Amino acid sequence: MARILVTGGLGFIGSHTVVELVNAGYEPVIVDDLSNSNIKILDQLARIIGYKPDFYQLDLCDEPGVKKLAESEPDIAGIIHFAAFKAVGESVHFPLKYYRNNFYSLLNVLNVYHEQPVNFVFSSSCTVYGQPDHLPVTEEAPVKTAESPYGNTKQVAEEILKDMVAAGSNYKVISLRYFNPVGAHSSALIGELPIGVPQNLVPFITQTAIGKREKITVFGNDYNTPDGSCIRDYIHVVDLAKAHVAALKLMETANFTGYDVFNIGTGKGSSVLEVIYAFEQTTGVKLNYKIGPRRGGDIEQIWGDVNKSKNILKWQTELDLDTMMLSAWEWENYISQNPL
Numbered sequence: 591m592a593r594i595l596v597t598g599g600l601g602f603i604g605s606h607t608v609v610e611l612v613n614a615g616y617e618p619v620i621v622d623d624l625s626n627s628n629i630k631i632l633d634q635l636a637r638i639i640g641y642k643p644d645f646y647q648l649d650l651c652d653e654p655g656v657k658k659l660a661e662s663e664p665d666i667a668g669i670i671h672f673a674a675f676k677a678v679g680e681s682v683h684f685p686l687k688y689y690r691n692n693f694y695s696l697l698n699v700l701n702v703y704h705e706q707p708v709n710f711v712f713s714s715s716c717t718v719y720g721q722p723d724h725l726p727v728t729e730e731a732p733v734k735t736a737e738s739p740y741g742n743t744k745q746v747a748e749e750i751l752k753d754m755v756a757a758g759s760n761y762k763v764i765s766l767r768y769f770n771p772v773g774a775h776s777s778a779l780i781g782e783l784p785i786g787v788p789q790n791l792v793p794f795i796t797q798t799a800i801g802k803r804e805k806i807t808v809f810g811n812d813y814n815t816p817d818g819s820c821i822r823d824y825i826h827v828v829d830l831a832k833a834h835v836a837a838l839k840l841m842e843t844a845n846f847t848g849y850d851v852f853n854i855g856t857g858k859g860s861s862v863l864e865v866i867y868a869f870e871q872t873t874g875v876k877l878n879y880k881i882g883p884r885r886g887g888d889i890e891q892i893w894g895d896v897n898k899s900k901n902i903l904k905w906q907t908e909l910d911l912d913t914m915m916l917s918a919w920e921w922e923n924y925i926s927q928n929p930l
């Protein structure tokens with residue numbers, strides 16, 4: 591069984607990907623420093639997949655530590671690199687914290703496995719497009735000047751990976767540009783675990799619905815969109831997790847060489863107000879929300895052209911917005927009754 595190193599594998603997207611790797615017959619090896627995750631997710635994963643996956647608690651910025659990891663785990667066929675800090679707003683205030691963590695962790699991992707053929711999947715983001723000139727945005731759209739240090743780490747990391755492959759590396763690399771991952775596993779045993787006030791819409795919705803927050807503010811209803819609120823391409827985290835399996839499978843074929851990049855979304859945009867209504871309709875829970883002023887740094891609208899993913903990655907989403915809302919709600923209920 592091919593062993594796949596999953597950095598940041600106890601986080602939101604990483605934990606769901608561990609499950610899909612096992613479903614697809616891979617053997618995940620998780621590395622996480624628990625800076626934004628909980629060790630009990632390992633037990634939750636065991637309840638879903640039937641055994642406790644191999645786990646190393648390690649800060650990937652620790653170069654000697656990463657060397658030791660590679661000595662203990664020499665037979666790695668693939669790496670899925672999730673480990674990074676991801677709070678856009680925080681990155682504006684603490685840029686060095688973001689550049690340090692997101693680059694050192696990437697470079698250390700790349701350095702220790704570069705002498706063997708490894709298929710590498712990188713967690714990139716649709717933030718690289720900024721506000722695109724054309725929608726849906728394709729992978730050929732220009733990368734815009736990053737709006738935050740966090741966004742910049744994704745752009746520069748893509749450049750690093752491209753340069754490394756162009757120089758004749760043993761790595762094959764796929765960067766997946768995620769749109770907006772939401773929802774949770776159908777077991778409700780894993781999901782998004784925001785520390786402090788959620789930065790994203792859906793955990794804010796579920797926390798408000800359950801009474802942890804008083805109300806939701808919709809940031810602006812005067813955008814140039816049908817209902818005036820911002821539009822995003824929300825994708826179910828389980829569909830997103832499966833895209834990583836598809837990326838590994840593609841790199842295992844002889845005709846894939848080098849580096850490529852794929853949009854990972856549904857190809858459909860939903861407004862903030864549509865998401866709120868979808869939540870209310872699927873769960874039957876009324877939300878307390880109000881319209882507030884626009885929030886600095888928000889782009890107006892984005893959704894992805896996903897034809898390249900469909901045609902080349904042979905992957906597409908299966909789960910709709912209602913399923914995203916219902917699964918996020920079930921997870922919120924679970925975690926409120928069974929705090930980790």
Ligand SMILES: NC(=O)c1ccc[n+]([C@@H]2O[C@H](COP(=O)([O-])OP(=O)(O)OC[C@H]3O[C@@H](n4cnc5c(N)ncnc54)[C@H](O)[C@@H]3O)[C@@H](O)[C@H]2O)c1
Nearest residue numbers: 598601602603622623624625626627649650673674713715
């Ligand atoms: N969630 C999103 O909306 C989104 C969108 C686009 C891209 N991404 C990217 O996807 C990846 C995963 O995101 P997520 O939402 O699952 O985030 P997350 O914070 O839930 O998961 C990241 C995991 O990495 C770990 N980690 C961070 N720095 C580490 C280090 N130096 N060493 C070891 N472990 C470390 C954290 O403890 C956490 O478990 C990130 O790279 C993120 O930038 C996320």
